[in-house]
Amino acid sequence: MAVGQSHIRKDVRAKVTGKTRYTDDFSMPGMLQAKYVRSPVAHALVKSIDTSAALAISGVEAVFTHADVPKNVYPTAGHPFSLDPDHQDVADRLLLTDHVRFHGDEVAIVVARDLLTAAKAAQLVKVEYEELPVCVNSAAAMAEGAPAIHDGGNIIKSTSFETGGTFSDAEKKAVTVVEGSFSTPIILHCHLENHTAYAYMDDNDHLVIVSSTQIPHICRRIVGQALDMPWPKIRVIKPYIGGGFGNKQDVVLEPMVAFLTTKLGGLPVKLELEREEGLVATRTRHSQTVTVRAGVSRDGTLKFLDLNVISNTGAYASHGHSIPMAAGSKSCNLYPKAVTRFSATTHYANIPAAGAMRAYGSPQLFFGLESVIEEVAREIGMDSVDFRIKNSARAGDILAKTGDLKHSVAMIECLEKGRELISWDSRKKQYADQQGPLLRGLGVASFSYGSGTYPACVEIAGCRLVLNQDGTIHMQIGATEIGQGSDTALAQMAAETLGVEYQAIHVVSEQDTDVTPFDPGAYASRQTYVTAPAVQQAAEKLKKRILGHCQLMTGEDPGNLDLQLGKIIQRGSPEKVVVDLTELALDSYYHKERGGQITAEVSAKTCTNAPSYGCTFVDLEVDVEMCTVSIHEIINVHDAGKIIHPLSAEGQVHGGMAMGIGMALFEELLVDPESGWIFNGNLLDYKIPTSVDIPELKSAFVDTFDPTSPYGNKSLGEPPAISQGPAIRNAIWDATGVKINEIPMTPKVLFKHFKDAGLI
Amino acid sequence: MISRMDISLSINSRPYELDVDVRKSLMDVLRELGYTSVKHGCGVGECGACTVLVDDVAVDSCLYLAVWAKGRNVRTVEGECRDGKLSAVQEAYVEEGAVQCGFCTPGLIMSSTSFIEKNSGTRPSREEIAKGHAGNLCRCTGYQTIINAVENAIKK
Ligand code: FES
Ligand code: FES
Numbered sequence: 001m002a003v004g005q006s007h008i009r010k011d012v013r014a015k016v017t018g019k020t021r022y023t024d025d026f027s028m029p030g031m032l033q034a035k036y037v038r039s040p041v042a043h044a045l046v047k048s049i050d051t052s053a054a055l056a057i058s059g060v061e062a063v064f065t066h067a068d069v070p071k072n073v074y075p076t077a078g079h080p081f082s083l084d085p086d087h088q089d090v091a092d093r094l095l096l097t098d099h100v101r102f103h104g105d106e107v108a109i110v111v112a113r114d115l116l117t118a119a120k121a122a123q124l125v126k127v128e129y130e131e132l133p134v135c136v137n138s139a140a141a142m143a144e145g146a147p148a149i150h151d152g153g154n155i156i157k158s159t160s161f162e163t164g165g166t167f168s169d170a171e172k173k174a175v176t177v178v179e180g181s182f183s184t185p186i187i188l189h190c191h192l193e194n195h196t197a198y199a200y201m202d203d204n205d206h207l208v209i210v211s212s213t214q215i216p217h218i219c220r221r222i223v224g225q226a227l228d229m230p231w232p233k234i235r236v237i238k239p240y241i242g243g244g245f246g247n248k249q250d251v252v253l254e255p256m257v258a259f260l261t262t263k264l265g266g267l268p269v270k271l272e273l274e275r276e277e278g279l280v281a282t283r284t285r286h287s288q289t290v291t292v293r294a295g296v297s298r299d300g301t302l303k304f305l306d307l308n309v310i311s312n313t314g315a316y317a318s319h320g321h322s323i324p325m326a327a328g329s330k331s332c333n334l335y336p337k338a339v340t341r342f343s344a345t346t347h348y349a350n351i352p353a354a355g356a357m358r359a360y361g362s363p364q365l366f367f368g369l370e371s372v373i374e375e376v377a378r379e380i381g382m383d384s385v386d387f388r389i390k391n392s393a394r395a396g397d398i399l400a401k402t403g404d405l406k407h408s409v410a411m412i413e414c415l416e417k418g419r420e421l422i423s424w425d426s427r428k429k430q431y432a433d434q435q436g437p438l439l440r441g442l443g444v445a446s447f448s449y450g451s452g453t454y455p456a457c458v459e460i461a462g463c464r465l466v467l468n469q470d471g472t473i474h475m476q477i478g479a480t481e482i483g484q485g486s487d488t489a490l491a492q493m494a495a496e497t498l499g500v501e502y503q504a505i506h507v508v509s510e511q512d513t514d515v516t517p518f519d520p521g522a523y524a525s526r527q528t529y530v531t532a533p534a535v536q537q538a539a540e541k542l543k544k545r546i547l548g549h550c551q552l553m554t555g556e557d558p559g560n561l562d563l564q565l566g567k568i569i570q571r572g573s574p575e576k577v578v579v580d581l582t583e584l585a586l587d588s589y590y591h592k593e594r595g596g597q598i599t600a601e602v603s604a605k606t607c608t609n610a611p612s613y614g615c616t617f618v619d620l621e622v623d624v625e626m627c628t629v630s631i632h633e634i635i636n637v638h639d640a641g642k643i644i645h646p647l648s649a650e651g652q653v654h655g656g657m658a659m660g661i662g663m664a665l666f667e668e669l670l671v672d673p674e675s676g677w678i679f680n681g682n683l684l685d686y687k688i689p690t691s692v693d694i695p696e697l698k699s700a701f702v703d704t705f706d707p708t709s710p711y712g713n714k715s716l717g718e719p720p721a722i723s724q725g726p727a728i729r730n731a732i733w734d735a736t737g738v739k740i741n742e743i744p745m746t747p748k749v750l751f752k753h754f755k756d757a758g759l760i
Numbered sequence: 761m762i763s764r765m766d767i768s769l770s771i772n773s774r775p776y777e778l779d780v781d782v783r784k785s786l787m788d789v790l791r792e793l794g795y796t797s798v799k800h801g802c803g804v805g806e807c808g809a810c811t812v813l814v815d816d817v818a819v820d821s822c823l824y825l826a827v828w829a830k831g832r833n834v835r836t837v838e839g840e841c842r843d844g845k846l847s848a849v850q851e852a853y854v855e856e857g858a859v860q861c862g863f864c865t866p867g868l869i870m871s872s873t874s875f876i877e878k879n880s881g882t883r884p885s886r887e888e889i890a891k892g893h894a895g896n897l898c899r900c901t902g903y904q905t906i907i908n909a910v911e912n913a914i915k916k
Contacts (some may be wrong), residue, residue, distance in 0.1 A: 007853060012882065015862030016850040016869060018797025018837040025796040150885040190810055191898050192801045192863040242799070242863025244900055275802040483861025483900055647857035651901060658902030683806035683897070691903040 044677025152301025174295025193242020284356030441735025462517025478519020772839025
């Protein structure tokens with residue numbers, strides 16, 4: 001069985017020997033280097049630009065400003081194109097701007113023969129600014145009379161929905177109501193490979209772009225929109241990519257490199273961001289204010305949830321309002337028997353643009369939701385795990401946003417397993433009466449997520465299989481490998497269905513929109529779920545054709561044949577080998593009269609969206625005097641359906657947990673509320689966890705089989721990063737009696753709250 | 761002002777005679793020579809993606825001028841796999857699932873290699889291993905499998 005085993009990852013030997021090539025590892029003779037001129041202020045109009053000093057430097061090829069770029073505004077979010085104009089992303093970008101909207105905005109670009117010259121020349125471009133008033137946070141941006149960051153004002157959208165029943169009725173049935181307001185900061189992705197891309201022309205009207213992107217096919221379309229070019233004249237190639245976490249689910253550099261090469265006679269032009277530029281001038285995780293009201297009836301049944309999100313998307317819309325709305329929809333899978341009212345407002349501000357980041361708005365929403373669930377449980381005197389078990393989704397519940405009944409649901413089993421693993425009941429007793437400055441606490445938080453974007457967006461995936469001369473198989477998939485291991489998981493699926501060894505499948509990992517089957521890319525934790533049907537159908541097709549060729553060779557009825565471990569056998573009798581696959585392959589290619597190259601290709605749409613579930617349990621110690629938190633034990637338990645590759649599954653959970661712990665305890669991009677100036681846009685001052693900051697990470701799975709996937713799997717890439725914040729917050733409350741309703745829970749923040757509570 | 765300098769050095773035990781721009785970092789020079797396992801994650805010593813060994817000492821090659829490597833032996837991950845056989849550290853990274861996007865991997869493997877060579881004959885604790893790798897950032901793995909891989913490699 002190929003599925004369910006931890007086979008050697010397809011890319012790992014290349015990665016440990018340094019053979020994998022990322023975008024920057026390619027270069028072309030005569031490649032030019034570009035460098036942005038960035039604004040030193042957060043909100044201003046460009047009055048004039050003097051490029052003469054820059055142009056005078058030897059080696060500078062060109063300088064472009066806002067006056068030189070096409071005037072068509074384009075969207076950047078990595079969503080598939082929508083046929084419904086109301087559902088299309090906000091188009092608010094130009095390649096360069098004369099209206100600066102954040103500290104670091106792009107007003108001009110220099111192209112030179114080498115990077116040092118380009119950087120030097122960029123410093124010599126003289127820009128005169130007329131500064132405008134700055135609004136950084138939600139209150140300032142949404143205030144009456146706030147300076148408009150874009151035409152049409154600062155509010156992008158305000159929407160709401162109700163689900164699970166009539167809200168006003170449910171509200172009346174609640175006897176206990178708890179409310180809380182929570183804030184989350186700007187978080188940065190910090191993938192190790194910076195954004196980088198280059199472009200050249202290989203014909204007078206054909207463009208080639210090589211880029212570190214999660215979304216090659218979407219990138220092709222947006223570059224077409226930005227430059228007003230037919231999409232098929234643009235070819236996007238994605239080599240190996242050094243992480244993205246959503247930051248490369250946006251089109252960031254590609255329209256610019258495409259523009260530059262068209263302006264410079266098709267010469268190759270490269271744009272490689274410095275780390276400091278990449279941190280502030282790509283995308284971030286939205287800072288949000290989440291308000292939650294929850295009501296329960298006398299018997300501890302959760303009657304309603306009233307959720308409101310104010311989401312600060314910064315200087316440009318990017319994924320904009322989709323972020324809170326997607327999180328809102330996915331959260332309804334957790335407590336489906338409660339009536340939920342969800343509303344959200346997304347607005348602009350003079351801070352770096354926010355976009356997609358692992359779990360897409362859910363870490364923020366669940367920070368509020370699972371904190372209030374904890375409070376309501378305590379308010380009615382119920383153990384909070386028991387309360388969650390009583391109210392969580394069960395198999396057969398109607399999931400409001402997809403209307404499906406037929407999914408696997410193991411939320412309760414996850415809670416039971418976590419409770420046991422962390423010895424919840426005995427430790428609760430042990431920590432009941434503590435004295436002194438060192439206090440232990442237990443916390444829990446649940447989450448629900450989706451396995452794609454349907455029905456909000458189309459879910460389309462593709463797979464092509466080719467039988468090689470030696471009986472091995474080349475596999476091309478539209479799904480984008482970005483480090484998460486999708487090539488490996490999908491190869492396992494193909495091997496399983498075909499009846500060949502996992503080692504016999506070679507995945508062509510590089511994506512090239514001219515040849516790769518269509519698929520919008522790596523996001524929404526969708527890839528293994530939505531690609532599974534395409535892989536399964538393509539493998540079935542290939543197998544049928546292989547057996548058909550066997551009939552041509554041997555006259556055997558294909559109905560009596562099967563393919564097992566690379567041999568065609570009599571169905572039901574594995575020892576009766578009819579013909580070896582290698583022999584069959586050679587025959588199909590080179591026999592002078594019969595057969596032909598054996599291939600199969602399938603493009604499949606997925607019209608279901610399996611919910612995935614899980615929770616974090618944490619046992620920590622708070623040093624009240626030092627205002628520090630140290631985690632003693634942290635466990636994530638997941639229902640991700642059938643686990644395709646246990647080792648990689650664990651790796652996804654570890655990585656997500658580390659990100660969630662970083663978000664809960666350390667990370668925050670600091671922006672001056674007065675000037676919009678960014679204080680810590682580098683890796684020294686913006687702290688992501690290092691190896692000494694992360695405790696032992698424990699993961700566990702409740703194996704289920706989702707009937708909507710041919711291999712039973714559901715999402716696992718993004719969900720592991722959702723529930724650490726609220727679990728840690730709940731544990732700090734358990735330990736100290738103090739509720740910290742903001743992250744990151746740094747010593748500085750804890751000091752403020754402990755002082756207000758009279759603890760210090 | 762001197763702008764270029766002739767230096768000789770060896771890279772993965774291969775001898776080189778180079779005429780280098782004195783402003784260039786060892787990272788840039790190694791990458792230009794084709795040792796593209798040496799990754800540029802920040803260029804200023806924050807991330808460790810550019811870690812190589814200079815006379816068996818781990819350094820951030822982005823902060824280390826190429827001319828300082830004169831007369832020394834530089835090791836990169838390309839040289840750790842000999843005759844098609846992975847080093848014990850590389851093998852352990854494969855077995856433990858310590859690689860995801862792989863961008864931090866070459867630097868981390870060099871840090872692990874130097875850590876293990878420095879501590880040979882001892883059994884460092886997981887805390888000591890973590891400390892020994894605190895200069896290499898990884899955003900994908902949460903470090904757990906990396907520490908597992910180092911423990912595994914020590915046992916090999
Ligand atoms: S590139 Fe050298 S430490 Fe980051
Ligand atoms: S594996 Fe991606 S940064 Fe470490």
